[in-house]
Amino acid sequence: MAEKVLLGDEAVALGAIHSGLSNGYGYPGTPSSEIMEYLIKYSQKTGNIHASWCSNEKTAYEDAIGVSLAGKRAIVTMKHVGLNVAADPFINSALLKINGGLVIVVADDPGMHSSQDEQDSRFFADFAKVPCFEPVNQQEAYEMTGEAFEVSEKYHVPVMIRLVTRLAHSRAVVVTGKEKEQNRMKKAEDKKTWMLLPALARKQWVTLLGKYKEFKKDSESSLHNPLYINPDFKKYGIITSGLGKNYYLENIPELSVKPSHLHVGFYPYPEEKIKRLAENVEKIIVIEEGYPFLEERLRGILKQPVEIEGKIDGKVPQTGELNPDNIRPALGLPVRKTLAEVEALPGRPPQLCQGCPHIDSYNAIKGALASYSESVVTSDIGCYALGALPPYSAIESIICMGASVGTAKGAAEAGLKPAVAVIGDSTFYHSGMTALVDAVAANTPMTLVILDNCIVAMTGGQETVVPSSRLFSVVKGLGVDPAHIKTIIPLKKNHEENTAVLKEEIAYEGLSVILSVRECIEETKRQLKKGKANK
C-alpha cells in the first residue's frame, strides 16, 4: 500500500498495472491521452508490459482483442468520439467469449473542452450489452479498473470504464492496493466462441443476453450503486450518476433534510433499487453527468406515477458540464452570493503558436486559391482546426477524424471546384487513408494537403504512428500518381514557391497530394530544451 497523487487517467493506468495488465493500446485524444502516456512510460521503464499508440481506436481495440485471445489482460483507451471509430469491433467483441480480461476506457468530454460533441458513452455500453463502471474520484478510478478486469474474466465480456474530463484531468491522492501477477499465455479454448459466423453468432447472442441478466443481478447488490432511504421525507428523492454525485454532496449541507438518494456507478442500472426509491418519494430529481440516460429510462421502469425532474424538463442543464452551482435550482437552493459579477470581457481563444508551420501552409493555400471566385477548403481534427479563426479564416469544414478527404471528394464530384482538403499526418493515418484510396479510384479532381508536423501535436506531442520520412511512400503506395505528389516546406521565405506549387496542382484536373512538411514548433522547442539539458 502506498499513497500517490494521480490524475484520474493515471489512476486508471496504475489500477490496470496493479491488476496484472499485459498490454495497453490507444489513440491519443483529450481527455484520455494520459492513460496510455502513463502506461508507455511504465513500459519503457520496466519492460513489464507492452504499451503503444495505434493508427486509430479501431486498430487499438482489435489489438486488445488479440491479447485477450491469448489469455492475457489488455486495456484500450480513447476519447468518446474514438469509440465511434472502434464501435465495430467493440460491439462485436461483446459476442465473443472473452478470454484474458478486456477493459475499454472511454473518456467523455461534457462541456466540449476539446471535442466536437458531448456524446455519452453509457449508450454504447448499453447498446453492446456490456457492464460499465463509472468512477467519481481517482480512488474509484483505480479500484474500479481492477474490478473491471475481474468482471471481464468472470463473465467473459469486455467491460467499459467511463470517465469524464473533470475526473480524467483532476488530481488527488490514491491509496494503492495489492498487485496481481500477469496472466500466463493461455489461448482461448473454444474456436466456436471466437468466430462470429451467423450460425455461431446467433448462439453467442443468446449467451450474451443470458449474461446480461447476471449483470443486472450484480447491479442490484453492487456497492457502486448505494441506495439510501429516508423514510421520514417523501417530498423528493435524488438519483445521481458520475460526477453529479460530487456536486450533489457539495450542496447537501444547505438542504434542511437529507433526501433519499440512489447513486449509480455500475451499469446496467439497478432497476429494483430505482423502483424502491420511487416507492418512497413523490418526485425524483435526476442529476447525471452527460446525456439524460437514466432519466429517459425511468418512465419505462416505474409502475406508479412519480414526478421526474432533470435534464429533459430543463431543471438541470442539458448541455455542458454539471458543476456545484448549476444543479442548485433543481435542489431548490438559491444562487450563492458572490463578491462581484463577471462582466463582458474579451475572450482569449486558443491560437496557432508563433512560428507554427500550419500558418505558412494556410497562407500558401489562400494565395493559391486567391484567383478563383469559388472554391472549398475542408479541414479536419487537430491544431490546424485553429485555422478557422481570424486572421487565417482559411477553412470551411471540421467534422470528424479523416472527414476532410471524403468531404472534398464529394464536393468536387458535385462540381464544387477547386476542392482542397487539409489533414494532419496523424489524422491521415487514423482515417484519411481509406478516403484517399476512394479518390485514387475515381481520380477525383481535388488536392489533398497533408500538414505533416511529424507529431500528434494537439494532444501533447505523442509520436505519429509512422515516422514522417515514410509519408511519401505511403501516399505513393495508395496509388497516387507520383508526378502529382509534391513536397513543400512551409516557411515564410518559401511562400512564393509554395503558392506556385499549390496553384499548379490545384489547376490539375485530377488527384494531387501536397506534403507540407515541417516539425511542430513546440516539438522543436522541446527537443532544443532536451538537447541543452543533455549537454
Add this chain to the structure above:
Amino acid sequence: MKFDIILAGVGGQGVLSLAAIIATGAMKDNLKVRQSEVHGMAQRGGEVLSHLRISDSEISSDLVAKGTASLIISMEPLEVLRYVDFLSPDGFIVTASEPFINIPDYPDIEIIYGKIKKLKNHKIIKSLELAKKAGSSRAANMVIIGAASSVLPVSSSSLKAAVEELFSSKGKDIIDVNLKAFELGAE
C-alpha cells in the same frame, strides 16, 4: 477548514506548476487536496484555469462553487476579472501586474487595475521585476506563490520544500533562483 483557490493565467505562464506546488505543500501539511485543470486547446495561448481545493476533511467536488473561493491567484490581471464571481465575500486576490497581450481587443490596463482595486482584498505584484531580481524572468510564478503565502493555509516551509521538489532535477542554481523569487514575493 476548507480553502478553495482559483488559479488563472494564460497558456505557458506556469499556472499548472503553481497549482502543483501549492497542492504538494498542502499535502506536506497533512491536508487533503483536489486539483482540477483543463488540458488540450487551452494550452495554445488561451486561458488556463485550475481549481485547487484544500481541506482538513473529505472533498467531494473537483470544482469550486461560485461565491466560495477564498483566493484567486492569477499570473495575469485580465484573467482575474474572468473569475471574480468565484470569490467569497471576504476572498483575496493575488495577481501578477503584467498584462499578457495576445488579443487585439485587450482593454486599457489601468481600467483592469481599477476594477481589481475596487475589490476588498487584493495584491497586485510586479512579478516580472521581482523574478528578474531573483535571477530569472521565468520565476515570476514563484514570486506569485510567495506573495500568496501569507494567505494560504499552508506553511511557508512546506511550500518551499515543494518548490525544491519541483525543481529537484534542474540543479541547485535553479532551485535557489526560485526560492529567492518566492521570498521576494513574500516580502
